């Protein structure tokens with residue numbers, strides 16, 4: 001990876017800090033609300049920072065919730081293709097890692113004469129603490 005992609009601007013770092021300190025995925029307007037105290041006023045700046053963070057794999061988007069989560073995996077290769085385990089009871093989100101999913105889906109796509117580009121997978125169920133409560 002080229003070195004310049006690892007150097008974040010002040011805005012990007014601020015957005016990343018907020019996501020990293022949150023235990024749950026955040027919506028863009030929640031990030032904006034938090035960030036206004038730190039001098040970033042425009043939603044566009046937040047979206048730009050998020051786009052860049054997603055591009056370099058530091059942040060993932062959870063499409064169905066329209067929210068963002070900081071990647072906790074060193075050297076995550078997910079970037080645009082992501083897989084999440086989402087608890088239906090408490091909304092806790094855990095990222096599934098493992099690049100085998102990309103090769104699995106691209107093989108399945110090939111079989112269907114379809115060119116694979118990315119996937120966004122969301123698996124619903126109960127997390128570790130919720131599965132014993134019910």
Ligand SMILES: [Zn+2]
Nearest residue numbers: 071073076078
């Ligand atoms: Zn990741």
Ligand SMILES: [Zn+2]
Nearest residue numbers: 087090127130
């Ligand atoms: Zn749960």
